[in-house]
Amino acid sequence: MIKRHAIRLTPLMLLSLAWPVAAQQVDEDLPDESYAAEIYAVEAEDVDPAAYATLAREGEGDVWSCASCHGAKGQGNGNIPRLAGLSTGYIAKQLHAYAEGVRINHNMQYVATKLTDDEMLGLARYYAEMEAPSNAGPALGGDLDRGQELMIHGDWDINVPACYSCHGSSAWGVEQAFPSLAAQQPAYTYAQLAAWTDGRRNNSPLQLMQGISHALSDADRRAVADYLATLPAPPAEEPTP
Amino acid sequence: MSHSDQDPNTQRDPGRTTPQRIVIASAVAAVLVAVGAAIYAAGIFNPIAQSPDRDADRGEQIARQDTERRQAWLAERKEYTADPKATPPSLPVAETGYFIPNDVADAPDNQFGDSVRRGYEIFTNTQTNASQHVGNGMNCANCHLGAGTVPGSAPMWAAAVEYPAFRGKNKIINTMEDRIHGCFTYSMNAQNSPSGSPPPRDGDIYKDLQSFFFYMAEGAPLEGNLPGRGYAVPPEPEDGYSITRGETVFENNCAVCHGTSGEGRRDPNGRWIFPALWGDDSYNWGAGMHRVNTAAGFIKHNMPLGQGGSLTDQQAWDVAAYINSWERPADPRQLRDGLTVAETDERFHEHTPNFYGDEVRGDLLGDGIPGEPTAQQPPSIGAPRHSQQASR
Incomplete structure (x- = not known):
């Protein structure tokens, strides 16, 4: 290897x-x-x-x-x-x-x-540089209102900033380090939120996502994963000239 | 499986009739269900199903508890209004001890509620909803996190009850409108905005923002000096603060979001997501945040986002010094009063820890020329994902 x-x-x-x-x-x-x-x-x-x-x-x-x-x-x-x-x-x-x-x-x-x-x-x-419409949708029985709340406002009672405050106003990502979350498969998003907590994923800058996934309950993870799946897919990255 | 598993299928018990077997099977099933229910009810599955290090739906529990506490407070107040001999209501506070503000989502369905909601929209998306008076890439909510609700992040429920007040900064009695006018003048760098100035006095922007603050603060005592107000400045370290050490703190903790040149970042829609910390798109030399102590207080309790309190006091002071050791838009009072940088320094910057008028890296800080159109955004290292069309 x-x-x-x-x-x-x-x-x-x-x-x-x-x-x-x-x-x-x-x-x-x-x-x-x-x-x-x-x-x-x-x-x-x-x-x-x-x-x-x-x-x-x-x-x-x-x-x-x-x-x-x-x-x-x-x-x-x-x-x-x-x-x-x-x-x-x-x-x-x-x-x-x-x-x-x-x-x-x-x-x-x-x-x-x-x-x-x-x-x-x-x-x-x-x-x-590939652009493809969303084929994702809510699949985990998450509370979409709660998901939208987490996306737009976060929950400062548990020290969770809004998703958009790093991933962009449409959750299409911000430059290189902050990925698009929009139209992502909810089972995948949910699995990543679990992976940051249990250590299967350990590559978030400043451990930002570890702190957030620790704070989110299982219901919150399902809510936000399902909500993000309802958003329009991100545009293709512009090819480098 | 084992032989015994197959026994019931292969060997008939001649001593039992079919109804008897049904009764016995039902009884066994009932016992199994009862045992399962008992295990479930005892909650011993929870540690298996959930990570033991986090509470289930803690956010929901806190929200529900806060709502209940505010409702209890409202009931007490109602009783006291009707009967002055009743016990006056105590302060509605959360388990953490901090004041529980009204939630904007609960604002009444009337003209005042509409004003509260508009104020919230201006506060959280100042770039769009007060675009004519914003001359940089900032939103109110950049420095007042959680839409002005978070303790230690200069929450507006605490500020709302502290005005009118005399301020040393301008040496007059300031109403909340004056205070907001100051925010636009300095933190939002209105001199470089499309209109060139803060919102006109007595205008709706002030009214709506004040409705929003006032609504959140319902129940907070006037001049309450509530815990969580402002930015609690950590004690200045014995050895002072260092731009050089601050640079290391910045690279390790801040640059991933704010960029290696403190330039901030926008999303594919052109909206500012991470605010610029210095340069043309940041707050100007008259803003409170340019003071090392104020910035150290904000950073210590709020940065990195979601990890407030993780930096040491020394790191907070050092990185606050580093951020504020770069050029930023000019102090509007310099232009207003026709002063040199040295005169402005003497008149407005002498009594606080700051780098205005100092020479750092061979550059005299403060001599940026105000009013020029925003220079092209310097790209961060790495390719910007999309062409960064300006949102204003």
């Missing part, structure tokens, strides 16, 4: 940063977890997502096709997540997280350990 290491900022990587304003701010001691998504997105500018379409659709050797589980349009199904419209950096970061074992899922770990870094970036862009 190939052990992949957390990304390290190297002088070469610094040079690859496209914007001088940003580059002057980046130090070598930046923590990986918080910046990984943004760094992968910069790296992904050099890969051509079209070159990885076959890998996504048909697989290759030991690597199963993404589409065999996530669907031809990347919409997901059941507890298989939607990928279409997630940010490039977020998807790439998750693939690395599976390969590194900080996200536990046997199927994804099997696949991710066989992918090269470039394949991860290419597949990430392929799905980020």
Whole structure:
């Protein structure tokens, strides 16, 4: 099994940063977890997502096709997540997280350990630049009013900020690190909220999601997962010029 | 399975009739159901079905309890209004000891309730609902979390009962309208807004915001000095505060949301999600938050979002210093009074810990030119997901 290491900022990587304003701010001691998504997105500018379409659709050797589980349009199904419209950096970061074992899922770990870094970036862009309507809907019997309350206001009695205050006003995500939640499969969203609490997922910047998932009751998790499934799907990420 | 499992199917007991067997089977079934119900009722499944470290529906329990406490308070008040000899109502407080504000969702279905709801909308989405008077990327609710309800985040139910008051900042008696006018002038940088100024005096924006505050504060005593008001400033560390240490705190705890250049972030709709902490889109040099002590108080109790209290006092002071050691829109009083930065520094910035008028990284802080259109948003490291069309 190939052990992949957390990304390290190297002088070469610094040079690859496209914007001088940003580059002057980046130090070598930046923590990986918080910046990984943004760094992968910069790296992904050099890969051509079209070159990885076959890998996504048909697989290759030991690597199963993404589409065999996530669907031809990347919409997901059941507890298989939607990928279409997630940010490039977020998807790439998750693939690395599976390969590194900080996200536990046997199927994804099997696949991710066989992918090269470039394949991860290419597949990430392929799905980020895909736009597909929602095929999700409430499925967990969650209280949609409570879900909307958590999305828009949060619940400060239990120290839970509104979902939108990090994931955006339409829950379409914010730049690279904060993924879209809209039109996500509710069983998947629910499973992630559980995974942050029980340690199967351990890659949230500043452990932000751990704190939130600890605070949410089972009913809250079902409510918010079902509510997010009612929202329109995110737009495709704009291709890098 | 084992042989015994199959016995009933393969061996007939000649001593029992079919009705007897039915009776025995029913009795066994009834016992099993009773045992299952007892286990369920005893709640010993809960630790298995739920993580032991969190209470089931704690948010709902607290909300219900708070509602009950407010209703009890209302009943006491009604009794006291009808009979002055009755016991006066005590303060409606939550289990935490903090005041329980009215919930906007319960505002009455009349003109006042409409005003409360409009005030709430202005407060939470100032960018849209007071767009003509906002000259940066801020919303009221950025610094008053939970739509002005959260203790330690300058909650509006506590502020509503503290005005009119004399303020050293402008050395006059301030009504709540004056106070809000000040927020627009400084924190919302109205000088750079489409109208160029705060909302016109006596206008609906003030009325609606005040209705909203007033409604939340129903039952709070005037000048109550309620716990949770303002930003409780942690004691200044013995060794002072350091921009250099603050930079490390910022990179480790703040930049993932606010960006490595403190530039803030917008969502694909162009709406500001993480406010800018310095630069053209942030609060100006006249805002209270530019003071290191005030920012340290806000940060200590509220940041990172959802993890208030996680930074040490030293870290809060250091990172407050770092954030406030960068250039931001000019102090509007400098332009108003035709002053130099040095004169403005002397007149308005001498008595608080701040970097106005200081030279940091070779840059004189405070000399930003006001009134210029907002410069193009500097991209954060990494690709912005979508073209960031301005929302205003």
